[in-house]
Amino acid sequence: MKASTRKKIEHFIDHPVTDVVVVVLIVVSIVLLMAELAVTSEQAKTQLGLVNDTIIFVFIAELSLRWMAETKKRRFFRHYWVDILAVVPYLRMLRILRVFRLLRVFKFGLKASKKMGWLNSSLQREAVQWFAMVTFVFVVVLFGGVGIRLSEGSHLPLSEALWWSVMSMVAGEPMGSVPISTLGRVVALGVMVSGLTVFAMLTGVISAMMVHRLGHIDTRAMDIDELSEHILICGWNRSGPSLVDELQRSAETKDRAIVIIGEFEQEPEWPASLPRPDTVYILKGDCTRLDVLQKAGLERATHAIVLADLLKERSDQDRDARTVLTAMLIERMKREIFTSVELLNRENESFLKMTGVDEIVVGTEYAASIIATATKTRGMVKVLDELLTARYGNQFYKTPVAASMVGRRVGDIHGELKRSHDVVLIGIQHNEKGSVRDVEVNPPFDRIVTHHDILLLIGRHPVDLSRE
Known part of the structure; x- marks a missing residue:
């Protein structure tokens, strides 16, 4: 596929309008699943099935576009394997997997939260945490209700199945009679374990909020x-x-x-x-x-x-x-x-x-000057690295002149500074008017030092000549 075509497909499937349409269709498909389990009329089930098949066709088209735009096919299957199973029309027994499409709603919510720049980051983070927990609870309740309804037979009304899922998740044990079928027991076990997970998530979110609030007292x-x-x-x-x-x-x-x-x-x-x-x-x-x-x-x-x-x-x-x-x-x-x-x-x-x-x-x-200098003067970057950091080695320092240096030539005090303080004079700042821009780099040998001058030095330690 041409890169331009892939870009157009990516732009289409990542467009906010596409996200909204997919979210709406996911919610509608879950509602249709609930309706299929609730109604008893065969004619109504047939009509609901036609609507659901149309939505499945849209999902197949959407997943096909995502597969075409994905450069790494393994990543596509890793992200969308549940959706693929949920749209296979012949596996009616896997209708329960439609519930997990709600997890994609959570993913779209995360994408939207990143664009909410007007929100304070802490509020945004808390909103995402609560949204994740509520989405997880909703998915577990639907999974438990639909699963127990399909596994234990149509004699159990959908409303009671959903209520059973909620109470089993809260209590940590199957409410009422214990499921008879193997699938029902697996569903019950999943709901109970999920209840413990929800409790842990709730505790963690509340604890994090309290720590955040207390930690930001001014x-x-x-x-x-x-x-x-x-x-x-x-x-x-x-x-x-x-x-x-x-x-x-x-x-x-x-x-x-x-x-x-x-x-x-x-x-x-x-x-x-x-x-x-x-x-x-x-x-x-x-x-x-x-x-x-x-x-x-x-x-x-x-x-x-x-x-x-x-x-x-x-x-x-x-x-x-x-x-x-x-x-x-x-x-x-x-x-x-x-x-x-x-x-x-x-x-x-x-x-x-x-x-x-x-x-x-x-x-x-x-940055440009350093790169140019490194290009024409090999090894100079190491010199600059040492001079421009306080982590190690020599650095730039400045100090007022010593009284004994006033009236003397720059060339005469070079050796004295090296012998007595192990520093190198590289410039003089004339400070008579308080200006810090009047700086002579590498002043001439015969330049006379005055009491208004500030010496610019390279050394391993700071030097204060004004005390001498």
């Missing part, structure tokens, strides 16, 4: 109110966990708490190697709102990091616009905070510069 909010000199992260993407890990391993920031603001549906999962997960606080909210930033303790924070937020479906331009807006609010609320911002598009940098942020990073450009 004790963290009180903790955030007490934080000071912490790091604030606004927005979230795939680099977030690595960023938190690096901050907790860096000598300068490892003792600071971290507050993360994001429109999370569920809290991020941390790697087992994260040094201090107990000092990471999650605040669910929109970081473009003043009240959310205030709740996160922005006035008491020392650093703010604004990530390109990927938690919601937005265009890159919208994400950068929200990043700029967040940075503007942060700088407006606390001008002296050190703000680092991640952009997706360099063209939006001019807007950020007007807000007064300290550092601007365009992640995609850095």
Whole structure:
């Protein structure tokens, strides 16, 4: 089959309208099964049989399309073997298998729940759990009622058979007389075991709900109110966990708490190697709102990091616009905070510069530069790996100059720094006006060091020359 034809078939069978039609037909087929067992008129049974045969024909067509669209045929038979048996017209004794078509209703319900983005994730998860349990109970009751009706003879009314199924499931033993036939005893055993399963499911769902409710009592909010000199992260993407890990391993920031603001549906999962997960606080909210930033303790924070937020479906331009807006609010609320911002598009940098942020990073450009450097300079990636991580080896550090270095040439202090502190001078930041962008990388030999300078170093440990 051509790939284009398979795509069209997949689009048709996965369309929401197709799902709704299949669900309706499944429910109708179950109702028809109940009606066939309840009526005594042969004419009525014949008419119901014709309607049921029409529905079976539709199911055969639907299953045929699914088989044609499925690239792995074994997977098709693994998923739909009960449906295949239920539509075989000659196996009338397997009519009871129609009940299991209701399990497909549950599958369609799960598919729909994934699209309910307006629901809170915890509410959505609880709704799915209750829906699963109710569907299971409904299937067991129908299976037990129809099974005992078929196995024990037509003298047992359908309503009493269904009531027997409910009471046997609740009591854990056959209610009334014990089934005589082998099939009836198998059905009774299945209903009793299912009753124990339902009880276990109910206990588990209620316990999970209680744990979830108790676990989300807002004790963290009180903790955030007490934080000071912490790091604030606004927005979230795939680099977030690595960023938190690096901050907790860096000598300068490892003792600071971290507050993360994001429109999370569920809290991020941390790697087992994260040094201090107990000092990471999650605040669910929109970081473009003043009240959310205030709740996160922005006035008491020392650093703010604004990530390109990927938690919601937005265009890159919208994400950068929200990043700029967040940075503007942060700088407006606390001008002296050190703000680092991640952009997706360099063209939006001019807007950020007007807000007064300290550092601007365009992640995609850095990734491209690293790949290009690795291509033309073999082995350079290992150097960057070591310098850009706090996990091991050498890192970047900065320190004010020592009083004894003021007025001397850069070339004269290179060897002194290496001998006394085992560090390498790679740049100088001139800090006379408080600017962090005026940086000289690899300053010339004759460049004179002033008391306004900040030295940029590579070393294994932090160095503070201001004490010398």
